[in-house]
Amino acid sequence: MNSPRRTTIYDVAREAGVAASTVSRALNNPRRVNPVTRDHVVAVAERLGYRPDPLATALQSGHKATIAMLVPDITNPHFFGTIRGAEKRASEAGLTFILANTEESADNERNQIERLSRSVDGFVLAASRLREDTTRELAREYNLALVNRQVEGLPGAVVDNGSGSRQIIEHLASLGHRSVVYLSGPHRSWTASQRWRALRAAAERHGMTARRLGPFPPKVDGGGAAADAALAAEATALVAHNDLLAIGVLRRLTERGIPVPGRVSVVGYDDIFGADLCVPALTTVAGPQEEAGRAAVELLIRKGSLSRSQPAPQQVVLPSHLVIRDSTGPAA
Amino acid sequence: MNSPRRTTIYDVAREAGVAASTVSRALNNPRRVNPVTRDHVVAVAERLGYRPDPLATALQSGHKATIAMLVPDITNPHFFGTIRGAEKRASEAGLTFILANTEESADNERNQIERLSRSVDGFVLAASRLREDTTRELAREYNLALVNRQVEGLPGAVVDNGSGSRQIIEHLASLGHRSVVYLSGPHRSWTASQRWRALRAAAERHGMTARRLGPFPPKVDGGGAAADAALAAEATALVAHNDLLAIGVLRRLTERGIPVPGRVSVVGYDDIFGADLCVPALTTVAGPQEEAGRAAVELLIRKGSLSRSQPAPQQVVLPSHLVIRDSTGPAA
DNA sequence: GTGAAAGCGCTAACAT
């Protein structure tokens, strides 16, 4: 803030009877300075309540000690876990954590990156809406790590929806379902296409038919249209792009008096808070979202501190698993 | 980032054939420079892809264009609305938004404030755990706005739980309840004591007895102990500190086979996502949390841009209201 | 081991 005037490195220097550069060294490279002077300087700094100014440090050294996380929609509970994990890891590493909403817009996302680029050491892009080539291009200039989006050559952490999707199909198959409808999410969403691909492949292996409907807005409100469309398609098993949509579907089905899982089974993804509260409790694919957020920050940190000869950026894949609750049952 | 080298104001100055200060003026005080030169400078800046460095600007001018929001527990859905509102308003105002978790610790909160103070123009403290005198002391040095916490003389926005609490009591009274138990939240929580005070006062007016139990951790997990304690106290109406706790209570009651609202009624606060999904759907006090977050940022912005002769800092009070669902019914 | 000096990119007097 603009308070009276903060203690600077010069105040400490004067008080300690040394040069400013010595103060800087004593505080940052303790081993490069005589233990006696070091202790003295540190003591004086302490006494004067000296706090380095991160801005001045950053301007000079380029090290901002700050990362930014960009999220398509802060509203969506799905991201809370990821945000939490990222914030925690950043905090542990002494990094300041900037959070920004991109409102599901690739342009917005790109602008935010450019706007913040001078202020941060790197970005965690959660469920990025950027095109793959744009992402690669930006990654040449900026330090990026992705969450729940894979782009070859870029570091990132994803929750593997493939395993979850396969488990869904196996579960449904074992209940006697012969066909499944996927109620899809946003076009640009990598996760969405990922889920659908795995679902379709697994369905094929099990001799089930799989169709895709939508896209629907991945929110509770989107559930009305999604449920109606699915019903018109005469499906016995509905897999929604995420829990929000699934919950909306559940609601609409209840409204229309369709028994779940009596007549149709419903499955979601994410296992958000509330998935086990709704009625019937939602069968859904749970993944370690918090862990993914944490891992992405981790990769960003490691990447930044590496020498030129960096090994190939790492991709972390975390397993998901199906949580079976009450919204799935034997085929009608 | 540390990319090759970014375009600076000097590059633009050279290319445009003017002094650096003119570039600065052309970009920041357009009216103080000849329209012709201004346009030229702007065009060159554009062509060169010039982006001002926020750090350098901040270091020189003291204007950081950044605010930080401190939250006791990012995990808690209660804060999502507040965070969202604050982030939105900050974003609209072109401010960078820093989010930090204080882990329910006053010390941590204070440290964060000190750590970030040089990097931001001000702080939004959500449900601050700081003592009142500490808060006042800090407010002398830093720019603070509070959310859901009132400290005289400090700007802030609160959701008025008083009105909601009164509505709870009226509702319960009209259902024939004669006594109510409040399952309290964290000790340090201003909101918690606020709620209890209003509840007790309203109960008194209605000739109801009110008791307080706890404190319980304001999470779903806290509900087990809270429900058991309430049952032992033979209450017919339970008011939980927040929805998380209320949901936990509901769960425990179901486990124990206690009919809700047949034998006891349950009420929460916050109307979080999920409150209408649980069974029975939770009667709860809803408040415009998002609006509160937004208002706090608004106050921070206004405060910063005011002249010395500031009017008394504003306190915004937003009304809450009771949402009646299925967890409350006639007294047994 | 320590000091002097330059400069990160920008803004804000002060001159002209």
Add this chain to the structure above:
DNA sequence: ATGTTAGCGCTTTCAC
């Protein structure tokens, strides 16, 4: 209306 100059607070050569 524009240019010159002096820093903001820090780190980092480069000398000594």
